[in-house]
Amino acid sequence: MIHPDTELRLINDEIGYGVVATGFIPKGTITWVLDKLDRVFSPSEITEYPTPYQDAVSKYCFRNKSGNYVLCWDSTRFVNHSFNPNCMTTAYDLEISIRDIKAGEQITNDYGCFNIIRSFRPSDEGKRRKIVYPDDLAKYYRLWDKKLLSAFRRIKKVDQPLINLISVDLWSTCCRISSGDEEMLSILNCYYDELNKESTATE
Numbered sequence: 001m002i003h004p005d006t007e008l009r010l011i012n013d014e015i016g017y018g019v020v021a022t023g024f025i026p027k028g029t030i031t032w033v034l035d036k037l038d039r040v041f042s043p044s045e046i047t048e049y050p051t052p053y054q055d056a057v058s059k060y061c062f063r064n065k066s067g068n069y070v071l072c073w074d075s076t077r078f079v080n081h082s083f084n085p086n087c088m089t090t091a092y093d094l095e096i097s098i099r100d101i102k103a104g105e106q107i108t109n110d111y112g113c114f115n116i117i118r119s120f121r122p123s124d125e126g127k128r129r130k131i132v133y134p135d136d137l138a139k140y141y142r143l144w145d146k147k148l149l150s151a152f153r154r155i156k157k158v159d160q161p162l163i164n165l166i167s168v169d170l171w172s173t174c175c176r177i178s179s180g181d182e183e184m185l186s187i188l189n190c191y192y193d194e195l196n197k198e199s200t201a202t203e
Contacts, residue, residue, distance in 0.1 A: 001032065001033055001035045001037075001074060001076075001162060001165055002019065002031065002032050002072075002074055002075055002076045002079075002107075003021075003025060003029065003030075003031045003032065003107075003161060003162060004161050004162075005021060005022050005023040005025060005161070006019050006020065006021055006022060006031075006075065006107055007019070007020055007022050007075070008020075008075040008078055011080070011106065014123065015080060015123070017078045018078055018079070018080045018106045018107070018108075019075050019076070019078050019079050019080075019106065019107040020104060020105065020106050020107065021101045021102065021103055021104065021105050021106075021107060022103060023103050024100070024101070024102060024103055025097055025100070025101040026097065026100050026101075026154070026158045026159075027097050027098065027099050027100050027150075027151055027154055027158075028096065028097065028151050028152070028153070028154025028155045028157060028158045029096065029097045029101075029158050029159070029160065030094050030095070030096055030155070030160055030162045030163070030166070031087045031095050031096060031097050031107065031162075032072075032076055032079075032087070032094060032095040032162075033093065033094045033095075033162045033165040033166060034070070034093040034094065035165050037073040037074075038070060038071065038072050038073055039070070039071040039073065040064075040068050040069070040070050040071075041057065041061070041068060041069040041070075041071065042068055042069075043067060043068070043069070046069060057069050057071065058117070060072075060077040061077075062114035062115065062116075063114060063115035063116075063117075063192055064115070064190070064192070065115075065189060065190050065191060065192050066192065067115070067192045067194075079107050079108065079109055080106065080108055080109075081108065081109065081110065081111040081122050081132065082106075082108035082109070082110065082125065083110065083122075083125050083127040083129050084108075084125060084127065085098070085108040085109045085110045086098065086099050086100075086101045086105065086107065086108055087101075087107055087108065087109050088109060088110065088113065088144060088147060088148055088151075088187070089109065089113045089114070089187065089190060090148060090185075090187060090190075091184075091185035091186065091187060091188075091189035091190055092170060092173070092174070092185070094162075094166065094170075095109065096148065096151045096152065096155070097151060098147045098148065098150070098151045099151075110132075110136075110144075111132045112132050112133065112136025112137060112139075112140060113136070113137055113144070113187065113190060115134065115137070115190075115191065115192040115194070116132060116133075116134050117134060117194075118134070119131050119132060119133045119134060120132055134194060137187065137188065137190060137191040138188065138191055138193075141186055141187050141188040141191070144187050145184070145186050145187055145188075148184065148187060149177075149184050152174065152177045152178050152184055153178055153180075154178070155174050155175070155177075155178045156174075156175055156178045156179075
């Protein structure tokens with residue numbers, strides 16, 4: 001489930017729809033949590049579906065560390081890519097804002113985190129990276145870990161509207177990471193190695 005202070009809007013004719021913040025969302029806010037209504041498909045399930053369903057999966061799903069496809073039931077599936085995202089996924093089945101998000105700003109994530117099957121060239125943002133590759137997570141996880149850890153440090157200091165969707169144990173883990181009493185799991189734990197057909201999750 002996505003943060004409640006968001007809504008689906010038409011961004012422009014090129015991008016199409018996106019998710020926009022309707023209020024200020026500070027750095028360290030949990031902006032999405034995997035919930036009971038999200039659907040998870042195995043690759044074998046997908047191959048049995050007719051082409052229109054497979055096309056929808058390709059467009060709206062992301063792959064988790066097991067190579068399964070996750071379809072979010074709400075507007076989360078319309079969150080667009082950015083090479084300078086304001087949110088990032090974590091190894092804990094949740095996403096967190098890695099910088100302050102102003103009202104009216106589009107919620108974005110880096111698709112390099114989502115185990116895409118094929119590389120693609122998004123709109124040019126003036127960044128050095130121009131193409132999103134399937135193995136970006138393995139290339140950039142150290143940089144992304146630094147941004148995530150900085151955000152986790154603030155997780156207890158900001159309002160968390162999605163906290164009721166998080167287990168007590170997971171919230172305790174988040175709080176210990178925030179206080180520096182527990183090491184944060186690397187985002188590399190989210191990586192699915194397509195060539196080896198297995199997760200390269202670290203301990």
